[in-house]
Amino acid sequence: MPLPGEEMISKRIKFSEAERSRVLRALQRIVGSERATANPAIRYGYSGTSMVLPKAMPDFVVRPRNVADIQKVLLLARKRRIPVTPVASGTQEPSTYPWFGGIVLDTLALNRILEINVGGAYAVVEIGVSIGQLAKALQKENLRLAMGSFPPGISVLGNYLMTAANSHRSSGIMDDVLGLEVVLADGTVFQTGSKAFGHTYPALGWHYPSNTFPNVKNLFLDAGGTLGVVTKGAVRVYQMNEAQTLPVSAFESYAQALEYMKRLSRANLVQHICAWHWPLYTIIDHLGRYGRGAPAEILLYDPWTKPDERPYILVVPSMSGYREVIAAGEQAAKRITEELGGRIYTEECREKWPGAWKFFADHYRDHQPTNQFMGGFGEGFPLMPMVIADPNRVAGLEQWGLRFLRKSPLRLALSYYSHSLDQCRSVFLRMTTFVSPESSPKEIERAAATRQKYLEQAFRRYGAIPVRYDYGHPPGAVLNKTGGQAQVLKAIKRALDPENILNPGMSLSMYGRF
Ligand SMILES: Cc1cc2nc3c(=O)[nH]c(=O)nc-3n(C[C@H](O)[C@H](O)[C@H](O)COP(=O)(O)OP(=O)(O)OC[C@H]3O[C@@H](n4cnc5c(N)ncnc54)[C@H](O)[C@@H]3O)c2cc1C
Incomplete structure (x- = not known):
């Protein structure tokens, strides 16, 4: 089975040398000579270099300075039918790739x-x-x-x-x-x-x-x-309210953690609340303390076999408001945690998992961006199935998902995290199937197939829909499951972009034939 994208790359647009020079000169006339390039060293940076999926180099990288530049580049591309793949910070979840070549429009210089x-x-x-x-x-x-x-x-x-x-x-x-x-x-x-x-x-x-x-x-x-x-x-x-806090609770099952997230968010006690499975908070802790990489022992354990007394799952709420209200909220959180069979774990978390604590505090209390999370996921990132699930069925998905992924041919261990969304009317669940830079192409291929099977079961049995792009599926396959909505979106795409110049790789993957 070809990896997602491989077939598309084989159909990329081909320029003669003369055409390539003509287009480059035209682009440079629009944005200035230093802002449009065909230099392979620069183009390579936009080819999905940090991901396990196939690489696709654009033919040109253009960095517009303003809206007028963007208008002119699009008009040129439309006239010559050149694909344009817009990029912001270019962290490139897989379908950002310029599968069909053409122009990458790097919009990062519009930064005011x-x-x-x-x-x-x-x-x-x-x-x-x-x-x-x-x-x-x-x-x-x-x-x-x-x-x-x-x-x-x-x-x-x-x-x-x-x-x-x-x-x-x-x-x-x-x-x-x-x-x-x-x-x-x-x-x-x-x-x-x-x-x-x-x-x-x-x-x-x-x-x-x-x-x-x-x-x-x-x-x-x-x-x-x-x-x-x-x-x-x-x-x-x-x-930034006068009090911000994050009382951490520890539970021994996802079902308990889910019920806790539901009760707190439906009582408006939290802005946000998220549950972290033990291998994941262990990895985050390791990253926080020692830099990159996941500890080998975690990658080799069963998701259920904890190496010691660490809690199965930590739930971290983000609370913010007036001092009196937050103090009362913390009391309520403690009572509900205990009613559900858990325990307040804030001090222990700070002491035993200082790296994880720092990540939680940066993120949920101080509201500052962090550098430490996800580094450990490395190249496994694009193969992580993310879903938004029905709260009545998501605990079943967690149990089934761990069993299914554990039995899958992947070599490495797995973990997950789970956000309550919209007062727990739906639940985000992201289970990680690890591959590593050392994984063979065969293993990566198996990981992609495993991901697809997982998503199909998540749809079918657990009321879960995928989040973001449908990479790894045949073109349009996910959108077509929506029936009439697929027709509406294809019609909109045809109307707004009749020449299909805007991110045609993503368009094919998303809409299929339109
Ligand atoms: C370490 C790490 C941790 C993460 N954690 C989280 C998390 O907790 N929560 C979360 O939500 N996400 C998370 N993500 C995902 C992250 O949010 C996305 O990778 C990122 O937001 C994508 O933004 P970008 O600017 O890099 O997009 P790009 O990769 O530049 O583009 C993404 C898509 O948008 C299109 N696009 C880009 N610019 C434009 C434009 N100007 N106009 C129209 N379309 C455009 C592209 O064509 C592409 O299809 C994480 C990512 C990383 C690397």
Whole structure:
């Protein structure tokens, strides 16, 4: 079985040397000679070099300075039918790859924070503004932003444009984008939400994500750069309240942890709450204390056979508010933990797992980006099945998933973490099937097949849907399971990008034939 992407790469666009030079010169006329290149050393950096899936080099890398540059590049690409793959921070979950070659449009140089609207609790940022950059600027205003466990260099909008499992999801806020500015394949620029009326009333702000018409903004979330190029957006920011805390609870089963997450989030006691399986918090601890890599003993153990008295699962809530309210919330958390058969583990966590504690505190209490999580996942990253599951069935998925993945031909151990979303109306579960840089192509292939089987069962038996891209499946296979919705999205893609220049690799993978 070919690895996902291999077939597509064989169909990539082919330029003659003369055409290549002509296109390069045209691109350089638009953005300046230092901002458009065909240098293979630079192109290689955009080929998915850190991932286990096949590499695909673009023909050109272009770094626009502003919206006008983007419009002109798209018009040129449209005229010559050259694929354009937009990239923000380019952490490249697999389908970002320029499977068909063409232009990678690196938007990271659009990196200005345009506004911090303290009264309106939002910030307006260009696509290249990073999480670290915005977090630092917000700190001065006693504000913070929702973030995941990713490093500070990741683009705020690059992340928020995807289904993001971030630090405010348990409260019910499912995305942090209030509005976007988008350039379409034909060069049209528009803004969404309340700001759309800025076209007629320029003083209008970005405060409301909709505007009495169908919500166009949402079309560009999870679109993977297939419908338009996002240049800026307004994002929610949050107050740094007078008290922030994270009482850690320890449980001996996922079912208990899940019930705890449900009770706390439905009583509005937490902004966010997440459960960490023991091999994973052990790895995070190791990374925090010693740098990269996962301890070998963890990779070799059964997911159920803990090496000592460490808890099976830690649940870490993020609480923030007035002092009196938070003190009462901590009391309630303790009582509920004990009612469910768990124990408060905050002090022990700090003492026994200082590396993990630091990660939890950076992330859930201080709301600062962290560098330490995920390093240990290395090349296993693209093979991790992420799902959003039905809370009534997700505990079954955890049990079945561990058994299934343990029996799979993968050599290495596995772990998971699980976020409560929208007051636990749904539950994010990400189980990790480890492969390593030393894994053979055969093992990687098996890992990809295992991932596919897992997702199919998750759909079928546990009410779970996949998160983000459907890489690793035949083109369009996942979207086609949605029936009528697939027809609607394909029609929208045809209407907005009739020449299919916008991320055609991702488009094929996502929409199939359209
Ligand atoms: C160590 C690590 C930890 C992580 N932890 C979390 C976590 O806790 N929570 C979470 O939600 N995620 C997490 N992630 C995933 C991470 O959020 C994504 O990798 C990242 O947000 C993608 O953003 P990017 O800017 O790198 O996107 P890119 O790789 O640049 O692009 C992603 C997709 O968006 C498209 N795109 C890029 N720029 C534009 C544009 N200007 N207009 C239109 N489309 C565009 C691309 O074509 C591509 O399809 C983690 C990733 C890493 C590496």
